[in-house]
Amino acid sequence: MVLVSAVRDYVNRMLQDISGMKVLILDSQTVSIVSVVYSQSELLQKEVFLVELVDSISKSKEPMSHLKAVYFLRPTSENIQYMRRQLARPRFGEYHFFSSNMLKDTQLHILADSDEHEVVQQVQEFYADFVANDPFHFSLNISGNHMYMLPAAIDPSGLQHFCDRIVDGIAALFLALKRRPIIRYQRTSDIAKRVAQETAKLMYQQESGLFDFRRTEISPLLLIIDRRDDPVTPLLNQWTYQAMVHELIGIQDNKVDLRTIGKISKDQQEVVLSSEQDTFFKSNMYENFGDIGMNIKRMVDEFQQVAKSNQQIQTIEDMAKFVDNYPEYRKMHGNVSKHVTLVTEMSKIVEERKLMLVSQTEQELACNGGQGAAFEAVTNLLNNESVSDIDRLRLVMLYALRYEKESPVQLMQLFNKLASRSPKYKPGVLISELGIFMGTETFLNIARNMARGLKGVENVYTQHQPLLYQTMESIIKGRLRDVDYPFIGNHFQQGRPQDVIIFIVGGTTYEESRSVALQNATNSGIRFILGGSALLNSKRFLKNLEEAQRIARTSTSVV
The missing domain is CATH 3.40.50.1910 (Sec1/Munc18 (SM) protein, domain 2)
Structure with a gap:
């Protein structure tokens, strides 16, 4: 029951049975489905020389009869219409259509009727309609x-x-x-x-x-x-590697966009964080931030040893050995650079936003009692100039979820304080948002789920489960x-x-x-x-x- 293997198997079957040069045509959702399990280099190995989105390929009229078109699309009405229009004026030598889910009979009839030039070689359902x-x-x-x-x-x-x-x-x-x-x-x-x-x-x-x-x-x-x-879990700051990267920088389809963090080399502007492709990440994705720093230092030390040995090229045999090992050396260099960049950037964010201070109060709100102490701690953080608007909002939300029934007067004081420190958060809107979110559930019911203080937990930042x-x-x-x-x-x-x-x-x-x-x-x-x-x-x-x-x-x- 390993999801990545299931989706990879479908993509393999799609591409390996069609010989020759191929163009892979995806939609806005299947591009995510494929990209998290298949790298660009792996696609090239399967003779995929072009990857296009179905809506952009429909705007081009340039004939490419030397390419075989492999379509992998969700079976939506919009995508069927894209296929119908593209089959009316075929640009490619062959068309192979794979649906990510069940096709309706009417959709099959539309495709059959549209294939007047008889270029469609196959239509299949490959059930990879989720991002693994x-x-x-x-x-x-x-x-x-x-x-x-x-x-x-x-x-x-x-x-x-x-x-x-x-x-x-x-x-x-x-x-x-x-x-x-x-x-x-x-x-x-x-x-x-x-x-x-x-x-x-x-x-x-x-x-x-x-x-x-x-x-x-x-x-x-x-x-x-x-x-x-x-509602508590998605409001908390995170202190384990994968979750922390997503919270502080953002992960989209196992990729991290680093273009906004200042000067960075072109090959590091978007990096992949995949447990299938990165052994260091696989070993450390659930580790605490403090341990990550030590583990990255060890990785840097190992790389420096490898780099040092590569500098000592004195014979033809040494050079041949280096060339053989160069792809692995380059991959190791990229990995070291990637993880050092991520941890450096997150350390900077933690310091700028005083997240250790904020997170300690969050964890107390989520896991322990003491309304009076919680009110004082949240008030102090709202007054702290270094605390960001979103961190102030999350603190007040967590306090509201925990103590809405117990201390409505203090909660309103926090709403007003938040509005004065971060004017875009108006008290009336916050109350309305919480009401929308909770529906008929009372905050008291939710509080019962929150008040699960954990005993014997050493790390104050990861108490919450x-x-x-x-x-x-x-x-x-x-x-x-x-x-x-x-x-x-x-x-x-x-x-x-x-x-x-x-x-x-x-x-x-x-x-x-x-x-x-x-x-x-x-x-x-x-x-x-x-x-x-x-x-x-x-x-x-x-x-x-x-x-x-x-x-x-x-x-x-x-x-």
Whole structure:
């Protein structure tokens, strides 16, 4: 059940069976799906000499009959229309069409009718409709991720589109794994229930034949939950390597854009952080920031030893050996440079924004008690000139989630203080945003999930554990209550599942991905996969919240 391998296998099959020079044509979503599992050099090895987006290739009229076109697209109406227009005036010698998900009969008819020049060699469904960020962590990269926060009445068609994309992604995952799951969902979430019901309808009714893999072992469990059940995790600063890079700089499809951080060499302006392609990152992606610094120093020392030995070229044999080892030497040089740059930049951000001070208070808010001390600590940080606007906002949000019922007067004082220090955050808007996010849930219910003080934790900056950790523990111990997480239909789990896919409507974090990886490493007998509608850091999470509040406010004013 390794996601990266599943998607790589599809891409391999797409490219290796078509001989000769190829152009790979993708859409805005499949380009992410391919790029996280396949490098440019690997594509070249498969004789892919051009990679284009389907909307840009349609604007060009230059004939390229010497190339074979390999299309890998989501089966959307828009993409089918792109194909129809391109087949009307073929530019390439051959056309091979691979859909990332199930094609409708009507779409197949459109493609068949459009192929008047008989250039289409094959049409296949390859179920890679998800971004495999890590072996046990995937995302759907849904742009309208804020939709899950809105009541259905505000934008019914938008919400339906959001749900459809999630169901498509989950269906493709299980088709790729050749399994059909038992489905459970979070009872307190309407959106989780809706996604669960529509997924079950697709797998057990509409496309039951496609999902009938006739296996006798225990079915995997698909558990669909709501991001709103744990709003704390995406609000916290992170102190483990992968999560910290995403929080402070940003990771998009396993790539980090470094162009904004000042003078940097051209080959380091965008770097890849992939556990499949970078052994140092694979070994250190879940390590604490302090340990990363020491490990990078060791890597630098090792590289200096290699560089020193390479300088001592005295014979033809030495030179030949260096040339043979040069690609590995160059890769090592690039890796050292990449990780040193990342850690240097993050250290600078930590110092400028006083994040160690901020994070200590965040962790206290998330894990421990003491409303009075918390109020004083947050007030002091709001007054600190070095604390950034977004850090002030997150502190007030965390305080609100924890103490909204206990100290409403002090909370309003913090709202007003935040507005005076960071004028763009108005108290009324903040209250409205929190209301939109929480829906009918009270802050008190959420506080119960937050007040899980951990004993014996040495690092004050990593005390917090996501609610997901508790959920996995409950599944392992067979204590996930039916009343809280009902089954869909008459399909119940017979025995303990060996494979569990947890999907978070509203998005996942790298902190949660780390929890899954560490849990899988314990050999509990259950393998977990984590997926979500988007990959969050605090900036993305707050932007989703702001967008939902804006739409809700606009909708109310229209009414």
